[in-house]
Amino acid sequence: MFQQLIEKKAVLSVTGLGYVGLPIALEFARKMKVIGFDLNSERVELMRKHIDPSNELDASAFEGCDIEFTSNPADLAKASFHVVAVPTPINEHKLPDLKPLLGATTSVGRALKKGDYVVFESTVYPGCTEDDCVPILERESGFKLNKDFKVGYSPERINPGDKEHTLTKILKIVSGSDEEALREISKVYGAIIKAGIYEASSIKVAEAAKIIENTQRDVNIALMNELSLIFNKLNINTYEVLEAAGTKWNFLKFSPGLVGGHCIGVDPYYLTYKANELGIHSRIINGGRMINDDMASYIANQIVKRLISAGHAINGSRVLVMGATFKENVSDIRNSKVADMVYELKSFSVNVDVVDPHASSKELIKEYGFGLVDAPTGKYHAVVVAVNHNEFLKLSDEEFKNLCVENGLFVDIKGAFRKRDIGLEYLSL
Structure with missing residues (x-):
């Protein structure tokens, strides 16, 4: 298979052309003939x-x-090596939503020919590829795994906004349904990944490795968030504590903050879902998720308390929230916890304006029911730097101060401005 792809006698397809799929498709397309498939025709036209x-x-x-x-989807039949890189979100009950993945698997299954390969990159719980996806491939194609087609799993490691750890510079985990599959899949990815290939012993091991990468980060950030609750009561700046503790060589440098996005805020729920199926209640993972999910509400409540203490009337007060994406310097608003903070502030009858140079107002309205203002207007009782976009970090102390009423509140969620004297009451995690 690998040789056929390199010689362009066979075609590789990528299903799902978002943050993960498009970079993969383009990288493969520098070495092979590629079909990039996405259900969203508007996105496809832009990529053309x-x-x-x-x-x-x-x-x-x-x-x-x-x-x-x-x-x-009929164009997928031209390909012999299929990569599936669709989103795997959670639903309103915080349970895995496999509809995009199973839908993509159905499309690929209908396009399968004897000898084809299918590699999944979407983040899933251990066992999903073999227990949920393979039966669909077999049903739709009429073929049998390892007899007529091969399957593998290679977890995505794309980090939106990161210009240093790009696709080809990150070690790639691969796995296969048998030894031949592992060998060929390893060669195919090896053609584009400069950092090297790690061959996992099984598909389940590769799936589990991916899911714990973000679960580990989630739990560690939850610890930092819980510490910030404690240190707030002690009137200690958490970031100053972490800076001091970080002088020890083996101290792990995590920071408190809003945990959203399509990875850290989602992946742990896939693992806890599988754990529950096995009769295991994960107290640490669930506890960490609860802490992180509650942080937006906690921050909003702290803002309201500070405004009351400063003598400001809450009903009708004005708050400017700077940043709506899930992390700095990206346009991705999926699972943004800033939205939760905005909702909580509005529940107190606070008037909230949101600005973000990267986010789409149209997408925010569709996803969360509120949009962006073109620019701040008038004076605000509080200014909240919710996302540390470069554009916000470049603002001067005077520019921030001019946005606020006298005795206004400056909220620096991630502590980026803690060493500056902006001349406003200061609040941070």
Whole structure:
């Protein structure tokens, strides 16, 4: 299979062209013939014009790529090596929502030919590939695993906004349904990954490795958030404590904050779901999730308390929230906990304006029911730097101060401004 792909006698497909799928498709397309498939025809049209709908890649990333973009699932039949990189979100009950993954698997299954390969990159619980996806592939194709087609799992490690740890520079985990599958899948990914390939002993091990990467971070951030609750009561700045503790060589440098996005705020729920199926109630993981999910509400309540203490009437007070994406310098608003903070503030009858140079107002309205203002207007009782976009970090002390009423509140969630004297009452985690 690998040799056929390199010689362009076979075609590789990537299903799902978002933050994960598009970079993978373009990287493969520099070495092989690729079909990039996405159900969203509007996104496909943008990519045909060398525009990344996720605003992560510039036009030059499309140059020199042998790729056909399509929204027609029938085109998948042209490919022999299929990569599935669709989102795996959670639903309103915080349970795994596998509809995008199972839908993509159905489309690929209908396109399968004898000898084809299917590799999943979407984050799932251990066992999902073999227990949930393979039966669909077999049903739709009429073929049998390892007899007629091969399967593998290679977890994505894309970090939106990170220009240093890009796709080819991150060690890639691969796994296969048998030894031949592992060997061929390893070669295919090895053609584009400069950092090297790690061959996992099984598909389940590869799935589990991915899920615990973000679960580990989630639990550690939850500890920092819980410490910030304690230190707030002690009138100690958490970031100053962490800076001091970080002078020890083996201290792990995590920070408190809002934990959203499509990875850290979602992946642990896939693991706890599987644990519950096995009769195991994960107290640490669930506890960490509860702490992190509650932080937006906690911050909003702290803001209201500070405003009351400063003598401001809450009903009708004005708060400017700077940043709406789930992390700095990206346009991704998926699972943004800033939205939870805005909802909580509005529940106190606070008037909230939100600005963000990276986010789409249209997408925010569709996803969360509120949009952006073009620019701050008038004076605010509180200014909240919720996301540390570079544009906000460059603002002067005077610019922040001019946004606020006298005796206003400056909220620096991630402590980026703690060493500056802005001349306003200061609040941080």
